[in-house]
Amino acid sequence: MIRCENLTKHFGELTAVKQASLQVDAGKVCGLVGPDGAGKTTLIRMLCGLIIPDSGEVWLDGIKGTAAVHEKLGYMPQSFSLYPDLSVRENIDVFAAMYHLDRATVQQRADEILEMTRLAPFTSRLAKQLSGGMKQKLSLSIALITRPAILLLDEPTYGVDPESRKDFWQILYHLNSQGMTILMSTPYMDEAELCHQVALINQGEIVAVDSPAALKSRLGGRLLDIRVDVKDPALFHSLAAVQDATFFGDYYRLLVEDPVAGLPAIEDYLKTHKLSAEIISAIPSMEDVFIFLAESKGDSARERIDAEGR
Numbered sequence: 001m002i003r004c005e006n007l008t009k010h011f012g013e014l015t016a017v018k019q020a021s022l023q024v025d026a027g028k029v030c031g032l033v034g035p036d037g038a039g040k041t042t043l044i045r046m047l048c049g050l051i052i053p054d055s056g057e058v059w060l061d062g063i064k065g066t067a068a069v070h071e072k073l074g075y076m077p078q079s080f081s082l083y084p085d086l087s088v089r090e091n092i093d094v095f096a097a098m099y100h101l102d103r104a105t106v107q108q109r110a111d112e113i114l115e116m117t118r119l120a121p122f123t124s125r126l127a128k129q130l131s132g133g134m135k136q137k138l139s140l141s142i143a144l145i146t147r148p149a150i151l152l153l154d155e156p157t158y159g160v161d162p163e164s165r166k167d168f169w170q171i172l173y174h175l176n177s178q179g180m181t182i183l184m185s186t187p188y189m190d191e192a193e194l195c196h197q198v199a200l201i202n203q204g205e206i207v208a209v210d211s212p213a214a215l216k217s218r219l220g221g222r223l224l225d226i227r228v229d230v231k232d233p234a235l236f237h238s239l240a241a242v243q244d245a246t247f248f249g250d251y252y253r254l255l256v257e258d259p260v261a262g263l264p265a266i267e268d269y270l271k272t273h274k275l276s277a278e279i280i281s282a283i284p285s286m287e288d289v290f291i292f293l294a295e296s297k298g299d300s301a302r303e304r305i306d307a308e309g310r
């Protein structure tokens, strides 16, 4: 439904997006997850046709290019400019007019959308008097006025309080249950868990695309938490079996090269250094996945992900 191949965009010297390839099947919710500056907005804007890529192709609903499917595409930009002195309903009307929708159609759709986003009691409230979460819901309502089959959302939950984020996700699930294909970007790792599919993006590169469970299973058995009475962040750095070690103040989280050979190697090391430790197998969070798969650049984890992920 949404597909791109080798999308690249440079801004002067900077490569904002590098050879990004992604496919989101119809009816799926895909999260484009990565930190600030990773290239999320640039990639989404290329998918909508708002930025011309330096190279690469986009297909939407099987059609090459972005122009042909304009009405099928709903887009909610990262910073949506609502008219502050217009009401909720008037903001919708202004944007609906741009799509040349007739009054009766707008009336019917707006009622339906405002009901769904639970903004119906606030139709006459001025946009400037809405909370952050409500502003985002209004921006979403506007993106829905053309009844798009594909929805592209750029960081819609950024800076929004946790309750409103939950609320927003419920609306997304509702839309998805009606068949809408959704791609949304977010800097929040925990939101990745809520998607069918996750594309991890770091420094302009998509480093992995998979389901949250499959991404986590790539760390299967390789993540160990160790409590030792030594506070030395470099304690495990010399150990070849340990690919990455993070010190969390009272424990170390280690990523071992090999889930079978890793543990005995660590036990040997501790014994040699006469250290007693408690070792438990850790359940990876999406943040662990990101740190170890995306940020450990240039090391073997990264190379492996690239090899598997393409």
Ligand SMILES: Nc1ncnc2c1ncn2[C@@H]1O[C@H](COP(=O)(O)OP(=O)(O)O)[C@@H](O)[C@H]1O
Binding pocket: 011, 014, 015, 016, 034, 035, 036, 037, 038, 039, 040, 041, 042, 043
């Ligand atoms: N119009 C632009 N001109 C120059 N640099 C840009 C422009 N847009 C984005 N960038 C740069 O490209 C990189 C990716 O930005 P962006 O796509 O906005 O990332 P994200 O949305 O993940 O925060 C950043 O380093 C940003 O500063």
Ligand SMILES: [Mg+2]
Binding pocket: 040, 041, 042, 078, 154, 155
């Ligand atoms: Mg952005």
